[in-house]
Amino acid sequence: MDSAAALVQLLNHPADFLKYYPVKCAGAAAPNQNAVNLRQYNISKLGGLGNVAGHRGATRPGLFGHQRQISSWILTPGVAQVNGATVNQAHVVPMVNHNGAIYGCFDLLGNVTAMPYYQLDATGDGLMVTGELSGCCFTWAVQGADLWCIHVQPVGGITSIALQNTIALTGRFAADPHTPLATFGRNDYPAGRASVIGVRQGGSWSLYAQTSNDLFSTITAAYRIYPGAMTRL
Numbered sequence: 001m002d003s004a005a006a007l008v009q010l011l012n013h014p015a016d017f018l019k020y021y022p023v024k025c026a027g028a029a030a031p032n033q034n035a036v037n038l039r040q041y042n043i044s045k046l047g048g049l050g051n052v053a054g055h056r057g058a059t060r061p062g063l064f065g066h067q068r069q070i071s072s073w074i075l076t077p078g079v080a081q082v083n084g085a086t087v088n089q090a091h092v093v094p095m096v097n098h099n100g101a102i103y104g105c106f107d108l109l110g111n112v113t114a115m116p117y118y119q120l121d122a123t124g125d126g127l128m129v130t131g132e133l134s135g136c137c138f139t140w141a142v143q144g145a146d147l148w149c150i151h152v153q154p155v156g157g158i159t160s161i162a163l164q165n166t167i168a169l170t171g172r173f174a175a176d177p178h179t180p181l182a183t184f185g186r187n188d189y190p191a192g193r194a195s196v197i198g199v200r201q202g203g204s205w206s207l208y209a210q211t212s213n214d215l216f217s218t219i220t221a222a223y224r225i226y227p228g229a230m231t232r233l
Contacts, residue, residue, distance in 0.1 A: 003085040007043050008071055011126060012198040015224060019233035021073060022046070022062035024216035025195045026078035026208065027131020027151075030094040033106075033116035034175060037092045038124045038193035039077055044084035046072040046216065057217045072217055075129050076195075087123035093138075093149045093196065094188045095131050096162055098155025110156060112167050114174035117141075117148035120198055120205050128198025130206070132216075135160035137185030139167050140207065141176065144177045146228075147198070148173055149207050184209050184225050192220065208233075 001009070009017040013184045023047055030037035061067040062068035080086045095103070099110035108115060122130050122145065130138060130151045136162070140149040148171075154163040164185030171181040184196060184207075192213035198205055207226040 001044075001071060003044050003073075003081075003083055006071070007085040007087065010043065010197075011199060012201075013196070014201075014206065014208055015233050016107040018197065018210055019222045020058065020219075021070060022058050022197055022210060022216040022219045023197060023210060024072070024074040024175045024212075025094055025129055025132050025197065026074065026076045030083050030118050033118070035125055036121055037121045038089040039092050040079075040082040041087045041090035041129055042076050042078070042081045044076070044081040046074045047208060049225065059216075060221065066142075074216075077129075086109060086127045087127050091118075091120050091124050091128040093118045093120075093128060095101065095136065095151045095153050097153050097155045099157055102153070102155050103194040108216070110158075112152070114172060115150055115152075116201075117150055117173045117175065119143075120149060121143045121145075122146040122200070126200035128200075128207075129205070130196050133189070133196065134186075135146065135186055137167055137183055138197055138209075139166045139181045139185075141145040141173060141179045142179050143176070145203060145205075147207075148176070149198075151196075154186075160184065164188075183224065184230070188223075188225075188230065196225070200215040 059067040096106040
């Protein structure tokens with residue numbers, strides 16, 4: 001599968017694609033709070049393989065019970081990669097800090113009860129990307145046909161599990177202080193890292209998560225985390 005075919009599969013058959021094909025996600029800046037942030041993104045083979053046939057250790061079932069060797073992928077912002085495929089307007093949900101200035105991310109100052117949001121709506125090309133989770137918590141609320149989202153990093157003396165528990169209990173967006181937030185965090189991926197990817201189909205957003213213990217050369221599990229309860233693919 002080349003990059004163009006991978007992009008078609010991701011946008012049109014996300015559950016089937018993400019069940020088997022690892023997708024590593026590089027984050028990007030989203031300077032507009034409480035708004036939509038669109039940016040060019042590209043999908044290419046992990047390790048710079050481009051369209052060259054090859055794999056990174058991932059597999060999926062093939063005919064007659066055999067396991068097929070398949071490629072791992074990476075989503076990166078900015079200019080198109082060699083042999084990559086481009087999404088001109090992907091929605092970006094940036095990482096913010098729970099309490100600190102590390103990486104130059106927005107600082108919540110330890111307050112998750114009145115957070116900004118980053119909106120997923122009907123604009124753009126129907127793909128949402130956020131940076132890789134390594135103890136972080138991705139959280140969201142439904143607003144009509146849209147989703148409000150944020151990706152919080154556990155800096156400033158809070159553990160990953162405490163961060164998710166706190167957001168699940170008291171987390172709110174400042175613009176809607178009465179709606180509890182859904183979360184995907186360290187309780188849901190006890191080890192390693194996770195990717196959270198959104199795909200819009202028929203005007204509705206779905207969120208998916210993959211977990212990995214080897215930087216997305218392979219995946220340990222894949223889930224649909226919205227809509228409905230978290231369900232393994």
